[in-house]
Amino acid sequence: MTEQKQKEKVRIGRSNLVVGLTGPFGSGCGEMRKVLEVLGFHPFKISEDIRKELKGQEKLIVKGKPNWRKVLQDRGNEMRKESQDYWIKKVVARIDKEEIGNRKIVVDGFRNFQEVQEIRKIYPNFFLVAICAQKNERWQRVKNDYEGRYNEFERDDRRDRSEDYDWGQSVQKCVDDADYVYYNNENFLVYPQGKEEPNSDKIKRTLKNQADDFVSLMPGITDHRGPHPEEVQMAAAYAQSNSSKCKKRHVGAVITITQDSREFPISMGYNENPPHVPTCSELQICCKDEDMAAKLKARGKDICCPSCGTRQKDLSEPWTCSECSENLKECLYPSRNMELCTAIHAEERAILSLGGRIVKGGRLYATTFPCFQCARLILDAGIGKVVYVEAYPMKETTEFLEKNGVEVVPFTGFTARAFFRVFKKVN
Ligand SMILES: [Zn+2]
Ligand SMILES: [Zn+2]
Ligand SMILES: [Zn+2]
Structure with missing residues (x-):
């Protein structure tokens, strides 16, 4: 970008309408991105930069390869750990470089809560759209990418949902923070063999109707409908x-x-918590979390990762498997110690x-x-x-x-x- 254009950018600010997409994988964010593209949005994917940085390791991240998603997840976390806004800076730089003027933008693939907060600061006209679907449906849709390896899908999904540290993945928290939520259930976009389903036109229509609904309201000037x-x-x-x-x-x-x-x-x-019982914030701890951590600590080196079987050596926060990065807290406590919740x-x-x-x-x-x-x-x-x-x-x-x-x-x-x-x- 020339210096003059850079100045122009600063002057007009980043006023574009930006739709960010988040949601568990297999929910249909990619399909929604394509629908928005047809509606005139300029598409960007956060994972594109991660893939670019894995030059020379392309073979490892081909869908279907064992651990292909894990390689991407690990790299994403690694760089975020060094600098929280690492990937956001990358994608914003790409947007700036393309000189798209006032066009609408869609950024696909938000999987970290802090990144959502970062982009909200950069683009005041940002809306986070969450696309969700039931787990069994998501599995049907991504089964092929895993060549049927359900355990690997579940392991990746547990990490994707909530890793207990700022640089980790936190799709659940992203969805909690969304501006618009859409449940893309009972729509199978592909057969397990990867072929398009005959009624995929109908599915695209449904997604387009949904996009029409939020896109027309987001600029804040239309009143095509009031709240439901x-x-x-x-x-x-x-x-x-x-x-x-x-x-x-x-x-x-x-x-x-x-x-x-x-x-x-x-x-x-x-x-x-009940009245007269101090709140978690006052106590500075979550009781059920402390209990989980204490139990994991007490078991110490005795813990084998339920996913890959590796015996853990120096087990401590954030409780990830040293071998396969499994989210051990989520895996060993699937109900997250809810029975000890004091609230x-x-x-x-x-x-x-x-x-x-x-x-x-x-x-x-x-x-x-x-x-x-x-x-x-x-x-x-x-x-x-x-x-x-x-x-x-x-x-x-x-x-x-x-x-x-x-x-x-x-x-x-x-x-x-x-x-x-x-x-x-x-x-
Ligand atoms: Zn609490
Ligand atoms: Zn493991
Ligand atoms: Zn409850």
């Missing part, structure tokens, strides 16, 4: 979550009833506040996926529908609720983060 009732209630749940002082996750929940086809909130809550959960609090009232046909909105314990309370309260935002919903809980007549629906739409940026205030 679900977006309003979920925004209230997000607002509740802001009161939580939990160190791990902030959760909000709202219970509504519908009368004469109007929906009213009647109860809400957020996750927090009253958001859903639990909202239900407690009903004071024993049974809300037949009521709805519960939650900013994460209800745990199994809360599912029992949901049934007890007579709630008929659960709407949630979560990249990694628990299959067992969904089945338990559905088997007992509760509709379980993933949320699609704008989150509280974007609510007042895209929806006009009604006078």
